[in-house]
Amino acid sequence: MSDQILLGTRKGTLILDRTAGRWTPRPIAHAGMSISYAARDPRDGTIWAAMDHAHWGPKLSRSKDDGATWENLTQLAYPKGARFVEQHLPTPDQTAEAPTTYKEAALLKVWVLAFGGKEQPGTIHAGTLPGGLFTSRDGGDTWELNRPLWSHESRGGDLFAGDATSRNEWGGTPAAMAYGEFVPGIHSIVVDPRDPDRIFVGVSCAGIIETRDGGKTWQGRNRGMLNDYLPNPEAAWGHDPHFVTQCPADPDRLWQQNHTGVFTSEDCGQTWKRVSEPDVAVHFGFPVAADDRDGQTAWVVPAKGDDERMAVGAGLFVARTVDGGATWQAFREGLPQEHAYDVVYRHALDARGDRVCFGSTTGNVYISEDRGETWRNVGHNFPPVHSVRFA
Amino acid sequence: MPHVAFTRHLQRFFPTLAEGEVPGTTVREVIDELERRHPGFASYIADETGRLRRHVNIFVGEEPIHDRVRLGDALAPDARVFILQALSGG
Numbered sequence A: 001m002s003d004q005i006l007l008g009t010r011k012g013t014l015i016l017d018r019t020a021g022r023w024t025p026r027p028i029a030h031a032g033m034s035i036s037y038a039a040r041d042p043r044d045g046t047i048w049a050a051m052d053h054a055h056w057g058p059k060l061s062r063s064k065d066d067g068a069t070w071e072n073l074t075q076l077a078y079p080k081g082a083r084f085v086e087q088h089l090p091t092p093d094q095t096a097e098a099p100t101t102y103k104e105a106a107l108l109k110v111w112v113l114a115f116g117g118k119e120q121p122g123t124i125h126a127g128t129l130p131g132g133l134f135t136s137r138d139g140g141d142t143w144e145l146n147r148p149l150w151s152h153e154s155r156g157g158d159l160f161a162g163d164a165t166s167r168n169e170w171g172g173t174p175a176a177m178a179y180g181e182f183v184p185g186i187h188s189i190v191v192d193p194r195d196p197d198r199i200f201v202g203v204s205c206a207g208i209i210e211t212r213d214g215g216k217t218w219q220g221r222n223r224g225m226l227n228d229y230l231p232n233p234e235a236a237w238g239h240d241p242h243f244v245t246q247c248p249a250d251p252d253r254l255w256q257q258n259h260t261g262v263f264t265s266e267d268c269g270q271t272w273k274r275v276s277e278p279d280v281a282v283h284f285g286f287p288v289a290a291d292d293r294d295g296q297t298a299w300v301v302p303a304k305g306d307d308e309r310m311a312v313g314a315g316l317f318v319a320r321t322v323d324g325g326a327t328w329q330a331f332r333e334g335l336p337q338e339h340a341y342d343v344v345y346r347h348a349l350d351a352r353g354d355r356v357c358f359g360s361t362t363g364n365v366y367i368s369e370d371r372g373e374t375w376r377n378v379g380h381n382f383p384p385v386h387s388v389r390f391a
Numbered sequence B: 001m002p003h004v005a006f007t008r009h010l011q012r013f014f015p016t017l018a019e020g021e022v023p024g025t026t027v028r029e030v031i032d033e034l035e036r037r038h039p040g041f042a043s044y045i046a047d048e049t050g051r052l053r054r055h056v057n058i059f060v061g062e063e064p065i066h067d068r069v070r071l072g073d074a075l076a077p078d079a080r081v082f083i084l085q086a087l088s089g090g
Helices: A174-179 B008-012 B027-037 B041-045
Strands: A004-009 A012-019 A022-025 A035-040 A047-053 A057-063 A071-073 A083-085 A102-104 A109-115 A124-129 A132-136 A185-191 A199-204 A207-211 A241-246 A254-258 A261-265 A285-290 A298-302 A318-321 A329-331 A349-352 A355-359 A365-368 A376-379 A385-390 B003-006 B056-060 B080-085
Touching: A004 A047, A004 A355, A012 A035, A012 A047, A022 A376, A035 A109, A047 A109, A057 A109, A057 B041, A109 A174, A109 A185, A124 A174, A132 A185, A174 A185, A185 A241, A199 A241, A207 A241, A254 A285, A285 A349, A298 A349, A355 A385, B003 B008, B027 B041, B041 B056
Parallel strands: A035 A385, A241 A285, A349 A385, B003 B080
Antiparallel strands: A004 A012, A004 A035, A004 A385, A012 A022, A035 A047, A047 A057, A057 A071, A083 A102, A109 A124, A124 A132, A124 A185, A185 A199, A199 A207, A241 A254, A254 A261, A285 A298, A298 A318, A318 A329, A349 A355, A355 A365, A365 A376, B056 B080
8 A cells, every 4th residue: 555646747746645544745846847657666766757848858857855856867868870660640642652751769758667676776667759668777877778679570670770671560649749740659668577577568559569588579469459440450560559557466467458448468468358348338548557466456447439538428437347357347436427528548547455546637636545436536626647656 | 259048947957057158150069068068958959869859949149040950050259149948839
């Protein structure tokens, strides 16, 4: 159980402390700056925030004194020669056989951070736009692009060396459109607690990719995935995971909220099955949280989508499964059931012990202390919430 | 030597940043010198490919610089350089 929650919001980083049964926010940090993700490194206690400044560019910020002071870091950057195959949004005058064009990568956004294993102090991973996985081995002072994933055959091969030698299968994500670009992004990084060299990353839009050797080689893991928007729904690539996570106590169990439904894997990502239940409106959404003890239990916050992207029927609810996705139960007590237009972003739901917390685009934060069955509002007037993480 | 002035917003990240003379014959050289004086400064102005950030403006006199890709605009010895955030980013 954790008595602290970190919020990454459109206007800064908020730390909420639980004292005498109440959750109280401290004065905002990084005031006025958009924070795409905030989390605490469980190994050394450092708090991390990914700043997404509109003028001065994306930067990481860290606090080694529990949020009292922050240090901004500028080292995370693409190396010279890191190119990618450009995606072009369809235009009326587009020809069928447009030539492949390349673009030099520049950091647009740090979308997610993940911490290495207990036996790897100082190892931190960052997922970025455009489509990069960066790793630091020294607590965030220096960062290195994972070249095997950047140069994966699903991206056209080694574009440091020359032009594409294979077809690029990574598509752009709408989340990049705010930056005026249409590029892929890495939003999920799952480090297996049994073996920190086994890592899954989630890519919008490509799918799930796994390494078992600490990032030297990578394999697509999309078997069983269904993309209703493709002529072949079972294609190897072209999937749109919104978020992927793992049960720490039952690490063979992965959960994935995808554009095309909720999926789960019982064999550590080797095969997936769709476990949506559209009858109870569990299908579209962005986040999914795994229970930290029971692999059969997970939570989602469904949205009406993808045509509306609002709370289903303007009533907010959280759905929980306790049987591996076979059935879902919706919980609404304490959540608004009229005129709720909240959407919960992919990193804005978290579970720890009996506590579950989420924040919305409308600046509402809700917490449950009974495994998602009843909810209490922590604040109605926060900025739009990008991330929620128990600290 | 060119005279360089800044938006005060940059002092949030570089508290000792002050208007004054900075040696350089091009905008790039001035930014490189500012990076030496204030490590990390260049990454606030330009991305890692060297391009001026989308929502940052640099003026020489009253003219916006022409070369946003390499910052190659030449500077006269008496040039006045202004580094500002663009209204577009607000």
